[in-house]
Amino acid sequence: MKRIVGYGDRLAVAPGDRIDFRINCEAGDRTYCAGIVRLICGDDHTKHPGFRAEPVATAIDGDHPGRRQAIHAGSFVEAPPSPAFAPPAGWSLQAIIWPTLPGGGAQTVMGCWSEAGAGYALVIDAAGCLALRLGDGAGGVEEIATAAPLLAREWYRVFASWDAATGAVRLVQQPLRRYARGEDAARRGVVASVRPRPAATTPFMLAAHDGGLDGARRIPRSAYNGKIDRPRLVGRAIDEAEAERLVEAPLAVDGLLAAWDFSREIPSERIVDLSPHRRDGRTVNLPARAMTGYNWTGEVHDWKSAPDQYGAIHFHEDDLYDAGWDVDFSLTVPDGLRSGVYCARVAVPGDEDLIPFFVRPKRGTTTASLAFLASTATYMAYANNHTAFDSALREMGRGELIKLHKDDLFLNEHREYGLATYDTHRDGSGVCYGSRLRPVLNMRPRTYQWSFNADTHITDWLEATGTACDVITDDDLHREGLALLAPYRAIMTGAHPEYLSTLMWDAIAAYLQQGGRLMYMGGNGFYWRAAFRGDDTTAIEVRRGETGTRAWTAEPGEHYHSFTGERGGLWLCLGRAPQRLVGVGFVSQGFDAATFYRRQPGSFDPRAAWIFDGVGADEQIGDFGLVYGGAAGSEIDRHSRRLGSPPHSLVLATSGPHSNTFFPAIETETDLIPGQGAPENLAIRADMVFFETPNGGAVWSTGSIAWSGSLSHASYANNVSRITGNVARRFVDPTPL
Amino acid sequence: MTAIDPPDLALAREFKERPYGIHSPALQTLLNAMRRGPHRGRWALYCSKPAEEWTLVQLSGERGKPVTFHPETTFRTFEEAEWHVFKLRWKAMTGRNLELG
Numbered sequence: 001m002k003r004i005v006g007y008g009d010r011l012a013v014a015p016g017d018r019i020d021f022r023i024n025c026e027a028g029d030r031t032y033c034a035g036i037v038r039l040i041c042g043d044d045h046t047k048h049p050g051f052r053a054e055p056v057a058t059a060i061d062g063d064h065p066g067r068r069q070a071i072h073a074g075s076f077v078e079a080p081p082s083p084a085f086a087p088p089a090g091w092s093l094q095a096i097i098w099p100t101l102p103g104g105g106a107q108t109v110m111g112c113w114s115e116a117g118a119g120y121a122l123v124i125d126a127a128g129c130l131a132l133r134l135g136d137g138a139g140g141v142e143e144i145a146t147a148a149p150l151l152a153r154e155w156y157r158v159f160a161s162w163d164a165a166t167g168a169v170r171l172v173q174q175p176l177r178r179y180a181r182g183e184d185a186a187r188r189g190v191v192a193s194v195r196p197r198p199a200a201t202t203p204f205m206l207a208a209h210d211g212g213l214d215g216a217r218r219i220p221r222s223a224y225n226g227k228i229d230r231p232r233l234v235g236r237a238i239d240e241a242e243a244e245r246l247v248e249a250p251l252a253v254d255g256l257l258a259a260w261d262f263s264r265e266i267p268s269e270r271i272v273d274l275s276p277h278r279r280d281g282r283t284v285n286l287p288a289r290a291m292t293g294y295n296w297t298g299e300v301h302d303w304k305s306a307p308d309q310y311g312a313i314h315f316h317e318d319d320l321y322d323a324g325w326d327v328d329f330s331l332t333v334p335d336g337l338r339s340g341v342y343c344a345r346v347a348v349p350g351d352e353d354l355i356p357f358f359v360r361p362k363r364g365t366t367t368a369s370l371a372f373l374a375s376t377a378t379y380m381a382y383a384n385n386h387t388a389f390d391s392a393l394r395e396m397g398r399g400e401l402i403k404l405h406k407d408d409l410f411l412n413e414h415r416e417y418g419l420a421t422y423d424t425h426r427d428g429s430g431v432c433y434g435s436r437l438r439p440v441l442n443m444r445p446r447t448y449q450w451s452f453n454a455d456t457h458i459t460d461w462l463e464a465t466g467t468a469c470d471v472i473t474d475d476d477l478h479r480e481g482l483a484l485l486a487p488y489r490a491i492m493t494g495a496h497p498e499y500l501s502t503l504m505w506d507a508i509a510a511y512l513q514q515g516g517r518l519m520y521m522g523g524n525g526f527y528w529r530a531a532f533r534g535d536d537t538t539a540i541e542v543r544r545g546e547t548g549t550r551a552w553t554a555e556p557g558e559h560y561h562s563f564t565g566e567r568g569g570l571w572l573c574l575g576r577a578p579q580r581l582v583g584v585g586f587v588s589q590g591f592d593a594a595t596f597y598r599r600q601p602g603s604f605d606p607r608a609a610w611i612f613d614g615v616g617a618d619e620q621i622g623d624f625g626l627v628y629g630g631a632a633g634s635e636i637d638r639h640s641r642r643l644g645s646p647p648h649s650l651v652l653a654t655s656g657p658h659s660n661t662f663f664p665a666i667e668t669e670t671d672l673i674p675g676q677g678a679p680e681n682l683a684i685r686a687d688m689v690f691f692e693t694p695n696g697g698a699v700w701s702t703g704s705i706a707w708s709g710s711l712s713h714a715s716y717a718n719n720v721s722r723i724t725g726n727v728a729r730r731f732v733d734p735t736p737l
Numbered sequence: 738m739t740a741i742d743p744p745d746l747a748l749a750r751e752f753k754e755r756p757y758g759i760h761s762p763a764l765q766t767l768l769n770a771m772r773r774g775p776h777r778g779r780w781a782l783y784c785s786k787p788a789e790e791w792t793l794v795q796l797s798g799e800r801g802k803p804v805t806f807h808p809e810t811t812f813r814t815f816e817e818a819e820w821h822v823f824k825l826r827w828k829a830m831t832g833r834n835l836e837l838g
Contacts, residue, residue: 044787051787116746390800392776396769400757401818402781404794404804411781414800426739426800628757659758660765679759 002410003027003351004066005439007323007333011356011376011537012475015264015335021344021355022325024439025066029348032066034329035141039341041460042445043452046626049460049712051504053343053354060329066348071438072418074223075287075319076208077260077271079279084257085112088200092161094234095206096176096294098227098312098331099525100427102150104129106549107224107317108209109158109688110231111199113247115211115221117141119198119660122160123222126148126548130173130186132160134196142194144681146173153226154295157247160236167191168237169176176294189511204279204662206231207315217324218284225427229293231420233257242610250274256636263311266303266562267291267533276292284435286321286539290562292555304565310557318427320418321436321539333359338368339470341374341459354445356452358473368733369489372458377474377530377620379452383440385420388550399592399661403448407441417441421542430552434540443469443537452706453524455494455625455736458521461711461721462567467728475537481503481507485516490731493521495708496635499530499542502566509581515695517731521724522706523634523686524586526571526578531563543568545630547667572667573642580644583689584703589676590662594633594706595655596623597688599626602650607737609692611652611700611726621653622720627709631720632657634687634705649691655704656685695734700727749827749835756819771826780822785811791818 006023037053044051084555090176118137124133159172170190174384202210209221232246235255250259258279264287271281290303293311303310334537339361343354361367389412419431443452462469478501531541544550545559548570561568578585622631632655639645657679678684710720748764778797785792793810812818827835
């Protein structure tokens with residue numbers, strides 16, 4: 001059972017920086033032991049190399065008091081409490097909604113309601129019908145429902161008003177699309193017996209109601225799943241004509257208290273109130289923005305071109321951005337701490353958590369000619385991945401039994417820890433944001449999940465072979481660009497550098513053009529565009545578009561990033577096929593068996609023959625390894641001149657045939673033709689490629705995620721290690737190639 | 738699910754010999770049929786002792802609901818586990834125990 005779990009607020013640090021760690025003793029342990037370790041190899045599935053870490057003495061060593069810290073998931077909008085939310089004449093509430101789980105539990109759409117039973121709220125009741133809830137805070141609660149179930153994924157104008165003088169309530173559930181046989185339109189007019197009295201401390205909320213505070217954090221209750229567009233609040237009971245006017249011309253309605261316009265400031269957490277009162281609010285837990293609204297016509301797909309058609313936010317009960325835990329201890333990274341991958345280890349009897357962070361050399365300095373670029377963007381895209389539990393197709397796709405660890409079980413049973421961009425929400429919509437301000441249980445050593453732990457096969461090899469190497473991260477690269485890479489003679493990627501922001505891509509391209517050298521140690525790299533908010537890398541955004549081998553597809557019109565306004569999707573579809581940057585690009589994947597490479601004529605070319613020093617002409621390269629038993633496998637990339645592999649690039653080695661689970665990546669096919677799978681389709685292969693770049697630069701690509709799992713075979717005395725070492729040594733040698 | 742009619746023991750022998758790797762088309766079709774089954778109750782593995790032992794579990798098929806453990810059924814290798822589950826699924830599909838003789 002998982003007894004202790006935590007996170008740090010920073011992932012990429014230098015000596016002198018501070019990381020604040022927040023710890024939850026889930027089982028109630030009153031003390032835990034903390035320390036720092038340098039992580040060399042995180043994979044404990046085999047005895048060799050096995051888990052290896054070295055303790056590092058720091059000021060945080062020793063016992064610390066333990067406590068439980070809870071996470072409150074569910075996205076919502078909050079406008080600060082105000083007496084204006086209890087207008088003396090009464091009020092009217094209206095919004096346009098697109099509910100995705102009506103009937104999936106009671107959900108609050110909007111209102112000023114607290115758990116004490118005080119206030120008013122428009123809700124969807126347990127039967128999936130619109131209802132108005134009124135509470136006087138003294139035990140009097142009344143609910144007036146339409147008794148007409150809402151349809152999922154249809155737009156409705158929902159309205160409720162209460163007149164303080166008469167107690168008259170008007171409730172309207174108006175579908176915006178009329179079917180020939182529809183039973184989901186409803187109106188009610190009653191006199192309420194309860195007088196709603198919101199508490200003075202209750203904020204006005206959308207997509208949840210107030211469950212009180214846990215420290216500084218608002219606890220959302222009855223979280224709503226679906227879109228809300230054009231929410232309005234008026235300080236009196238208005239008639240039907242005014243209600244219809246309220247949708248597009250709220251300022252023309254007397255007594256307007258707030259008209260929140262979600263189409264403004266889409267990249268931010270701010271919610272703008274168009275009314276003169278400026279009751280601006282904020283989003284919590286990153287509900288999805290840049291979502292098509294009730295009036296999206298389908299002609300414009302870029303929200304920046306017609307923001308008025310993107311006035312919706314899609315809320316989810318399982319959204320989480322910032323767990324918001326209190327700090328338990330802080331580490332100031334010691335001066336002189338060697339650049340590398342570290343973990344804060346916190347332990348109680350029977351359990352531990354190892355929370356990774358990456359230490360670069362002191363800013364402005366380097367301590368090696370080679371740098372390992374840790375794929376922190378990719379780790380974040382996969383953060384808290386639930387597909388092992390949630391995907392009914394996973395076993396069939398992977399060709400192997402689903403494998404679970406203690407952390408997976410915890411994530412399944414604690415959905416409040418949030419999802420990954422590989423998951424779908426409970427309502428079926430794709431998860432487009434990942435966060436690291438929460439425990440990320442699969443970015444850990446001692447776990448099977450992708451992809452942090454796989455990269456420790458590389459850090460292990462660097463250590464075992466005595467290869468001097470600094471550690472830098474995607475976080476640093478996104479913020480600093482070319483300046484981060486330029487001092488290094490060569491850069492080594494991880495096994496799976498799948499996600500890049502535009503700034504990251506541009507920096508690597510510029511580095512190569514000016515003479516940098518890149519060892520692309522993986523497969524399926526440089527695949528998806530990712531976006532951050534400026535320099536803030538705590539949240540990542542992915543929009544999975546109309547093609548790509550993908551876990552979900554964004555809805556029409558929602559393929560543009562909210563964070564940056566850029567079009568999302570595959571780099572291939574953005575005019576930047578990976579082949580243009582690194583000579584190879586994603587072609588296929590399979591998770592039951594890997595295989596070896598055979599040398600190709602390009603490997604004997606004098607330009608590249610040195611890569612194979614010590615390797616025989618007919619040797620099978622990598623018919624061994626920790627990742628499915630071979631060096632060519634998991635996700636693999638192929639050379640393609642057509643897609644942009646440089647004309648002078650050399651194919652050094654190629655794998656195949658692969659096993660039956662390997663099919664062509666979706667984006668590589670345009671028609672449905674039999675016989676496209678392995679083993680019969682030999683176009684499914686990993687290509688190892690080499691080419692020079694201007695000014696003395698070069699790229700060497702393995703085209704396979706499985707490559708790094710083969711490095712340690714036979715105590716590192718094998719041809720995969722040999723080849724990698726040949727390239728690493730030659731690439732840091734400044735002599736022109 | 739597709740019943741195997743009549744059961745082809747050659748496919749079972751092929752799978753036992755090599756559960757991971759290139760399969761004959763007929764074996765791959767059989768495996769796909771087995772793996773296409775309902776998500777609720779799906780057989781899966783839990784890492785009970787890293788590098789030493791995996792335990793048989795069943796998924797609940799529902800978000801938030803825990804797995805069901807079968808602590809009496811453990812494996813040292815993935816190949817052992819795959820064979821065990823293959824036999825369970827063979828029995829479920831054909832009504833007969835798989836006897837390779």
